Amino acid sequence: MASSSRSAHQEQDATSSAPPAGHGAAHAPETHALRALGSASTDASAALARRMAMNPTDLAAMSHIAYAADPLGPRELSSRLGITPAAMTDVVDRLEAAGHLLRERDTNDRRRVRLLATESANEEVRRELRELLDMLDAITDDFTPTERAAIQRYLAAATDAYRRYAENPEPNP
Amino acid sequence: MASSSRSAHQEQDATSSAPPAGHGAAHAPETHALRALGSASTDASAALARRMAMNPTDLAAMSHIAYAADPLGPRELSSRLGITPAAMTDVVDRLEAAGHLLRERDTNDRRRVRLLATESANEEVRRELRELLDMLDAITDDFTPTERAAIQRYLAAATDAYRRYAENPEPNP
DNA sequence: GTCATATGTTTAGGTAGTCGAAATACTTCG
């Protein structure tokens, strides 16, 4: 990935990229909306990373750390982010160098390293994220409780569909 | 990007990564659902790319081409994907070498190159994508027309919020 | 206690996708 300097603000995402062009597609409006949403969500993530002058992976790591109940280690984080532990070392190196993070050996199990966000970094991540999350929260004001129940049910079902698709083994031999 | 061989199936996404851990967050359930959805959607995209043995960028390019009404050129595609024209040349090189794509000089404006997907590639992309999209379509069966209207309204609003956030200039000096 | 095995982290070396800047090819307009 080209560090924190993407020139354009768009992001590539195959499940939410192309508009349907008369090709007999005819999918549900919700389905199209979902693809647009995915694309916008990815863009927002990239924008957030840009604002904080980090690459997306590093920001995702900070985000996990900022909201984790107990201190995480590189291994746990690497599996959450879907990268190898080796790559995680680089991420932590970068974040530590930038002053966002501290490595601390676990005293009980000295194999382990605990990653502690500096207070300023924690606050910055939470503050930036909150701006976005508050915008999303505000949307719900326009809906009745009944509607909100349906929306929540739909979002859960869509998430589940994506997950099922992602976790399925290749269906074609 | 590490070509088409990501080992884990998770993807990093700062807007949809960490669960809230007692930190006074208290955002709307829809907001949390939205973050989970974003994460799942990114994962599904990566899974799709893996299935088709392409990296995400290349697949996104094919997806645009497959659904475009008129043949696209490298410049247009690069701006849609958010990469530079130089990077686009590599993408097209890869796709052409893999037999998914043909370069064809435009006869009217000979500066332009038109990117034509081979019929087999077009079919493969549409087939794989349809599997996912059909799953998403099926979800709507469980909702009444009224509920669906609310859902669509919500999805549009959320997309808009993400877009506004993504396109905003840095709010903090 | 010591050895074998397992787990967490880092190091070393290599690959691939992207970038910025310059070169090339063509078009359009004065």
Added chain:
DNA sequence: CGAAGTATTTCGACTACCTAAACATATGAC
């Protein structure tokens, strides 16, 4: 025709990531 503009590619560099192997510590068997 020449100048300026646009589309694409080439070139050299950077960096995030990977695999494999090394290192450090823990745990359990004997």
